[in-house]
């Protein structure tokens with residue numbers, strides 16, 4: 762967790778964070794000024810520029826039983842297929858149609874919970890340069906949201922955070938990112954620029 766945060770810090774220029782750690786500890790230390798959202802595995806507060814986790818956000822244990830998660834995956838993929846079929850023809854439809862559509866880009870496995878830290882850092886990156894991201898995400902919900910994840914389709918902010926997970930997972934996942942947003946991530950990434 763700390764390693765991925767340090768990597769992101771060194772690759773992307775961002776305002777230093779005020780606090781990072783256990784959500785409950787931060788809530789207590791700030792005298793309740795930062796509230797810990799009960800159902801969130803992790804959170805980022807743009808106002809305080811702080812990041813916190815709860816136990817779920819740090820655990821490698823799957824949230825759901827194997828059977829429940831298989832059932833959910835099947836119905837989600839079916840709903841995804843019918844939504845994508847109604848999209849206008851174009852690159853977003855073509856790409857979304859090839860995606861295994863999950864609740865979040867990473868739900869379990871070796872990239873979890875590292876992906877949670879990446880997701881929250883995606884919010885941080887976004888809130889550090891709002892105007893540039895507004896520009897890059899324009900039209901995000903015209904089909905590109907279905908190339909990312911169900912959570913990433915909820916709103917503009919989650920779209921950026923989930924797309925950043927795809928970006929940090931590696932180049933083999935970059936085809937799923939809205940091109941203008943991918944270009945912005947690359948422009949901000951020192952690692953990419955120096956190659």
Ligand SMILES: [Zn+2]
Nearest residue numbers: 880884919922
């Ligand atoms: Zn989020």
